[in-house]
């Protein structure tokens with residue numbers, strides 16, 4: 001089967017085209033909106049519009065089990081196809097929203113269809129950031145955000161003889177792990193001084209670097225890509241600013257994500273590194289909600305606005321928006337969490353590290369089972385765990401409740417954290 005499942009739309013006549021709720025972007029946040037709205041009793045007509053051909057699917061496996069053949073297409077859908085019919089949601093796949101008229105309350109799709117709405121939710125997510133250097137357009141230079149791209153990457157990986165991954169963040173390292181496991185020589189080129197430097201403590205960066213190097217990945221830190229050389233239109237080597245030349249026939253650009261905010265900006269909504277929403281996911285227009293990777297929201301744990309890129313945030317914000325649209329006003333205050341699977345290592349993070357306080361080690365780093373408890377003064381702000389899922393789960397409870405073990409309690413593996421909660 002070539003697609004997760006073909007999806008259809010039942011919008012055929014002009015009278016069909018007026019909806020009480022139109023949701024643009026069919027992934028975690030969009031599905032969260034429609035599911036929560038229906039569960040909270042929203043009885044109006046709903047359309048869910050997405051520009052991808054497949055049923056809404058799980059994105060994280062694309063850089064993990066999917067490349068290894070462990071997560072097949074059938075395991076990917078977020079909801080069975082029957083969900084959309086049962087919830088009376090008109091799901092329009094393969095259709096891109098291209099213009100929003102806020103005054104007329106209409107949205108135009110790329111096939112010319114115009115949909116009327118009373119309430120709109122923008123859940124347009126993010127796209128892979130482009131690699132900006134000469135040669136980035138060569139055949140064999142790819143990025144990874146969608147299932148289509150994962151299908152392409154999977155085929156190219158099978159045929160590749162040497163892979164260069166530009167960017168030592170989560171997606172770059174997960175693909176490195178899959179590629180090396182598939183027997184491919186891999187080099188990761190990272191511009192910053194350490195791996196995943198924007199998201200984890202230095203100790204975790206060092207641990208992950210050792211892990212990858214032990215498996216055979218070559219890691220070049222503090223190295224910028226200057227250009228990509230080609231032969232007959234196909235990638236042949238990556239040339240770094242330090243003069244190094246890395247011969248390869250596949251380059252993955254894993255250099256971050258850009259929020260899809262163009263529709264919102266063009267329609268005059270407030271956008272500041274994401275569509276600006278309040279704690280009920282309302283945009284600067286009271287009839288328009290937004291949720292997920294495309295938003296900037298006030299985060300109670302950070303004490304400031306944030307744009308988060310995670311399944312947790314997209315799913316939870318989607319539900320907050322859907323509930324609010326149905327009249328159930330439950331502000332967003334979910335504890336942020338995230339995970340990454342590389343080889344047999346599960347890295348989990350909960351909370352938001354402020355970076356100013358100590359990082360306390362719990363467990364045994366040399367055994368590859370440990371957590372770092374990160375503090376701001378004496379307040380626990382985040383836990384980063386390697387193969388210690390119980391610490392992670394406790395962290396979700398502790399941080400949500402504003403509870404902090406003392407650094408001594410955190411360091412003592414014999415201390416039962418459950419006694420605090």
Ligand SMILES: Cc1cc2nc3c(=O)[nH]c(=O)nc-3n(C[C@H](O)[C@H](O)[C@H](O)COP(=O)(O)OP(=O)(O)OC[C@H]3O[C@@H](n4cnc5c(N)ncnc54)[C@H](O)[C@@H]3O)c2cc1C
Pocket residue numbers: 024025026027028029030049050051052059060061062063095096097098123124125126127144145146171260263291292293294308309310311312314337338339340341
């Ligand atoms: C390879 C990979 C691995 C990841 N791994 C993890 C992980 O391990 N853990 C984790 O927490 N997070 C992970 N993430 C991040 C996570 O997938 C995202 O945070 C999440 O998908 C965001 O959901 P969303 O609904 O906000 O947006 P998206 O999932 O980006 O979906 C937005 C959808 O809207 C569509 N769209 C955009 N514009 C329009 C338009 N104008 N008209 C119609 N449709 C439109 C897009 O094509 C897309 O289908 C990973 C991401 C990738 C790419």
